Amino acid sequence: MDDSQLGTHISVGEALAAGMTREDLRRDDPWHTPFWGIRSRVEVTDLRRRAEAFIPRMPDRAFYFGPTAAALHGIPIPSRKETVALHIGVPTGQRRVDARGVVAHHVIIDVRDITTVDGLPVASPARTWCDLAAGGLHRHEVVAAGDRILWAAAPLGTVDDLRGALSRYEGRRGSKLMRDALPVLSAGSASPRETWLRVLLIDAGLPDPEVQLEVLNKWGRLIGHCDLGWARRRIGIEYEGEHHRSDAAQWAYDIQRYREMEQAGWIIIRVTAADFIDAPARSRIVRQITATFSARVRTFGVG
Known part of the structure; x- marks a missing residue:
């Protein structure tokens, strides 16, 4: 029979009721068998496809x-x-x-x-x-x-x-x-690692970091955004995923952006995956950021 009108994923029972034979369903082309009792026209290679394929058997x-x-x-x-x-x-x-x-x-x-x-x-x-x-x-x-x-x-x-x-x-x-x-919780965090760092800092007793905060130069022009930080203390924290190093254009852009931020009086702390590798590494980066924050409090005052 012509099976072109059948769905992408069907149960064996549906196929037989539509006039197909078990021999039809045993053909390798076009049918795959992701689950017992299910036939699929496409190879089921990821979770979403698996979820779609199982639907004919879902109560x-x-x-x-x-x-x-x-x-x-x-x-x-x-x-x-x-x-x-x-x-x-x-x-x-x-x-x-x-x-x-x-x-x-x-x-x-x-x-x-x-x-x-x-x-x-x-x-x-x-x-x-x-x-x-x-x-x-x-x-x-x-x-x-x-x-x-x-x-x-x-x-x-x-x-x-x-x-x-x-x-x-x-x-x-x-x-x-x-x-x-x-x-x-924050609506601004763009990655789980950014969230993890924010939670580490909050749990270390630091004020809640701002998320995606703007960095302005002395004329009020926007230089860019930092993932986390404290604008009043002029501290910016950037989590750098692998693309920051592997993408040459991104790397050059980051260097220029950080240079302008530092010229505007900001301290930029760059955090990478290595800073999350184990508890001692996480403690070190939290101590570094805490020390920077404390130094800025002495510079700008408590208020």
Whole structure:
């Protein structure tokens, strides 16, 4: 039969009902078998494709959950929490999804906390934040996930959304961690490492750093932005990812920008991945920034 009108991912039962034979489905071209009972026209090579491919087997009230929901929303999670398995939740009392390659969950969840991403049923960004916090993330990782949800360039939700989800989740694992994280969240942080550094500085007792702060010269012209810092102290902190070194144009731009900032009286502290490699390295960079801040207080006064 002509199978061109069938979807990209179909169940074997749907294919047979449409007139295909089992011999048709055993052909290598065009069919792949990402899961038992599923045939796909495309090779399923990443998590989003896996999530799309499993839809013909998803029960009506099931939804993608936890790490899978985070990946579909684009919420960062640490590499130790990444998984190729699909995490699928169903409301408590429903039959769990039983399939190879699936981690099944019974979930107490409000209907307001289930949404869709490109047609896929998934726990909302705010509820996913709660589930990640309950899943063993560290404080800075919970803050980084919240920062991504609020990120002004492409927000997934609001502080009120997070508070609302937390109120419906209150009393369960991770609740205190989220309550403590809420006041620290920022819509300006552009990467998990920037968030981690900000949390390290706050937890070291420094005033909350400004995020994406403007650096002006003495004539009031904008020189550029720093990832973090304190404008009144003229301290800017830049997290330099690999592209800052590997991209020659970016490297040249950075050098010129930092030169102009220093000429305007700013101290620029550049932080790299090496400063996060272990606890001693993190302590060293925090001590450096703290010492710089203290010296600036002596220079500019306490106010």
